[in-house]
Amino acid sequence: MTTFRHVQLSPARNAAGLVALTSLESLPPLLQRRARERLWSRHVFVYITPPKRLVAQALEGYPEEVQRLARTVAFYRNDDRSGGGYWPERNEIWLAAGVEPYERYLQARASARHELFHHLARAHPFYQEDEDAGWPRLVAALEEAQPVARDHSRYAEWIERSFLPQRDHANVVEYFADIPTNFPDVSELPAPIAEHFAPLISGGPRPAPRRAGRVDPRDLPAFWDLIRP
Known part of the structure; x- marks a missing residue:
């Protein structure tokens, strides 16, 4: 549960802390875990x-x-060890202040990126319109990508080994945020999916109009079948 208590450190303390964190992350894994638990x-x-x-x-x-x-979204670091989220009704992102010291330094960037793309689903007019309509354009892109999805090995492996095992969390909202977070190179994506996400990832043009997809992505089993390579 997010505390919604914003925490921050002074510049001097943060500078010293970064040196300490860099040293901590140079330790062997077991010693790192022990040090993080002690902290x-x-x-x-x-x-x-x-x-x-x-x-x-x-x-x-x-x-x-x-x-x-x-x-355009307010971003806060909350007084928690892990977790975070995007609250559209508040136009706020809260990310645990413990991500850097208790997971790893660079994990904070990946976690922040994921939450920011949740915000961008609402802040970008093209994607907001699609989400408000029930994601028909995204679904159409996924339907077109199905025959070639397995040809993109990293994408197919990510779907099968990382995304689908999350079960209820493997939904269309999380899929939307995960794709630009995890695939900054659109060449790793099936072409219809790459085209759909190009404005967010590579700065490409908005995709050409597509027919509406036939699957309701809010139906989880149907969505899983749709994205399964």
């Missing part, structure tokens, strides 16, 4: 990437429009 037993946040910096780091290399729209 958490004292509820210590060694280093917290400031929200504005984290947003910039998370979307470095993504299109300018994506970076601009990402700055």
